[in-house]
Amino acid sequence: MSTRDTIAVIAGAVMILALIGKPATTSRAAAASPLTNTDGTRSGLAPLTTGTERRQGADVIRGLRTRPMGSKAGYDRLNYGANWADTAPGVPYAHNGCRTRDDLLARDGHDLARDGCAVKRLRLEDPYTGRTITRPGQIQVDHVVPLSYAWRMGARSWPMSKRLDFAQDPLNLLPVDGAANEAKDGSGPASWLPPRARIRCAYAVRFAQVARKYRLPVTPADKSTMLAQCR
Incomplete structure (x- = not known):
């Protein structure tokens, strides 16, 4: 082996040793439009700004069924299974060995530092406020359609497997302020x-x-408000 080859091998070994024990660091792509991210596995939530996008968005909203808001009687978070369970039967990320919260932070965060599944450091562009958040503890993962809202609109009659999917579905989850x-x-x-x-x-x-x-109706007032956002 030449002197140059020996130096290259040593340099590579030093780099590997320097990385051992440090959390893995990765980056993520820019936020995706909801119109092209229909399974929720792409990062974040991008604004719909063009006339074409907003018309397409309004078409999605127009297809919703409506009904009056039902009772919250009997609602409990455990009706949807354990918090951030990895056992949902039919949604992306399930059964991968990581909590759903960590999957979502990894999906939407930039400049990640991870220790196994756990996200230890990140930079999150919060879609709801526009703030940049760098501390995982300041982030909550929002159910876009809240669990209690779904319960009042018909989820009380769903089988447990469907409620578990609903609670862990990345389409329904956004890390936010x-x-x-x-x-x-x-x-x-x-x-x-x-x-x-x-x-x-x-x-x-x-x-x-x-x-x-999830074939869930919304209230007439909610549908009207939603359409107004895309005009």
Whole structure:
């Protein structure tokens, strides 16, 4: 082996040793449009800004069924299974050995540092507020169609397997600013919309996509509000 080859081997070994024990770091692509991210596996939520996009978004919303809001009686978070369970039978990321929350932080975060499944560091562009968040503890993963809303609109009659899918489906999940998520609580669009006005049409479309996938009606007021965001 030549002196040059020996130096190259040593340099490679030093680099490998330097990486051992450090969390893996990766980057992620820019946020995807809800119109092209119909299974929820691509990163984030991009605004719909062109006339064509907004018309296409409105068409998705128009297909929703409506009915009055039902009772919340009997609702409990455990009606949808354990929090961030990896055991949903029919959605992406299930059974991969990681909590759903960590899957979603990895999907939407940039400049990730991970220790196994756990995301230890990231940069998240929050679609709801436009803020850049760098601490995982400040992030909550929002159910776009809230679990309690779904319960009141018909999920009480679903089999447990469907409720588990609904709660863990990446189409229905967005990592966002914790305070914004808490302000939303179990509201539909007529009662709460993201503070960032530019994202509201995309948010309404994602809400409609989830509702349509699970054949869930929305209230007339929610449908009217959603359509108004894409005009």
